[in-house]
Amino acid sequence: MTALTRRSLFATAAGAAAFLPAMVAPARAAAPPSGKQAPGFYRYKVGDYELTQISDGGRTFPMPDGFVRNVSKEQALAAAEAAYMPKGQVRVPFNPVVVNTGSKLVLIDTGFPPGAVPTAGLCQANLAAAGIDAKAIDIVVLSHLHPDHINGVKTADGALAFPNAEIKAPAPDWAFWMSDDNMSKAANDMMKGYFANTRKVLSDIAGKVTRYEWGKEVAPGITAIEASGHTPGHTAFAVASGSGRVLVQSDVTNIPELFLRNPDWHVAFDVEPDKAVATRRKFYDMAAAEKALIAGFHFAFPSLGYVEKDGTGYRLVPVAWNAAL
């Protein structure tokens, strides 16, 4: 018997490999590879509510300079590589959530429109795969007004993607991004782009957008929680039914591999970075103490997990896939 050694573990050497001769299968064409991923949706119950995590896809891209503003690029790249990301790159997934409260079908954040980004914009397709009709969505709740959260309210040709839904935006974010004064003071091209995008996506449908306040329900059992810093109006949500709870954190952190492990790091997208750090620590200290289930927009699909303290930061423990509801 071959002893278990590293060498033998790796040896696929033809020399060592006496290929099994007795292939009895009849001669026929090999099955072609599928080349397609499984549909990206995942269901779970929170009390009486049925929730569906929907993958909008994600982006993998070379880490730009300044991706993490307050540490060196070498340090940021080392963290990405330690988290098994492709060398020199970061991987950022997008995961909206559907909540069926029994009386309302609610979508929290939208991802991108189909085709807008080569490896994203899958929300519509995965909703369909999950058997959820876009026309049946009653309420679309936006956590904040960054493109990966809002652009999917429209289809590729600019029509409403959820034609029967009320759209709800956090009042402070609306005030911030729709202010011409703020836009004129935009500090860099990224911020200028965000101001322009907010207007492009939401201005012509402003009449259909309800502004919501923190501390109130945006739908039955779904309460808006102030989590500002990432943007001035950035909002998390507590979804509660019976004794079940999940915290939909939106962007309290961007990707957990970097910013949950290192909560003091400033991702380029944080508008008010110091406030974002304070919010992050408060949110995760609470979530860790309560062992709260968290849905994270930028967690890897199905983007659900628990957060525990680890050194000076935190660690995400993904939930185990439940194969039957």
Place this chain on the structure above:
Amino acid sequence: MIKLSRRDVMTGTVALTAGTVLAATTTSPVAAAAPPAGRQAPGFYRYKVGSIEITVVTDGVNKFKFGDNHVTNKNREEVNAALAATYYEKDMMTTPYNPVVVNTGSKLVVIDTGTSEANFARSKGAAGQFHVNLAAAGIDRNAIDLVVISHFHGDHINGLLTPDNKLAFPNAEILVPAAEWKYFMDDGEMSRAPAGRMQEVFTNLRRVFDALGRKVTRYDPGTEVAPGITAVATPGHTPGHSSHVVSSGSAKVYIQADVTHVPFLFVRHPDWHAMYDQDGAMAEQTRRKVYDMLAAERMMVQGFHYPFPGLAYVEKAGSGYREIPVPWDPTI
């Protein structure tokens, strides 16, 4: 304005005390709410290893109250503490089953088969899902060329049979570890096996292989069982327990079978002996060798009893290891 506080967030009482339910202003047309789906997504996941396409096809999950000897060298309190630390329910064992399908380009290969289609009804759909998810993945069981078995425990071999005891993969050759066959088909070994679970293992595997007329091909460690799939001896869990390295170009994945049982107990604590480990000490030795190699090489492991999709990296952590799930890739 409501501030973020533990109490508010966890109880969800913010709105109940603060009042206004904005949903009352909803403008959507009056309609019956969409009914809940009540069904999980199909359980399959694809990834590439070089030019080879692998599909993890889950057989589902068995959740049960575990017995006092579930971990033979740890007591219930210690097991419960480990479960609590990993967000699992006390006194309950959650065991996923994840066979894989490997498309090498020339052969379509199933590695391990799950708990069987017959178990689908018995478990009320919780397990025995392999055939359902295989179909959802668009894989025709008639197109399977080879079925490679890692070892002879029921959750790995029972899926070889349909409910009417026919080969579930009618055009496939069945490959089994030669050492496993030699040990378990030996009537002397069977007669000496302890009553209870071990006797049942012997009885069950005879039931399965007898239904197939004992028509199998035996393989040895170090041989390629299919193009790009090399068998490795990883004994201890059973005498002939085998793992499989799938390799294409510079890419590799280690299909470990049961080198560890559930990772939240036995990857974290490699010195813990699952009751399923026939030779606990040897299984532990194998486990440490394999996991030291996986950690050193940053090599992906595919675990039969890892939570779906069961693909992870491994790191050393304290006296044990920690599995880092490979993030779901929405596109391949």
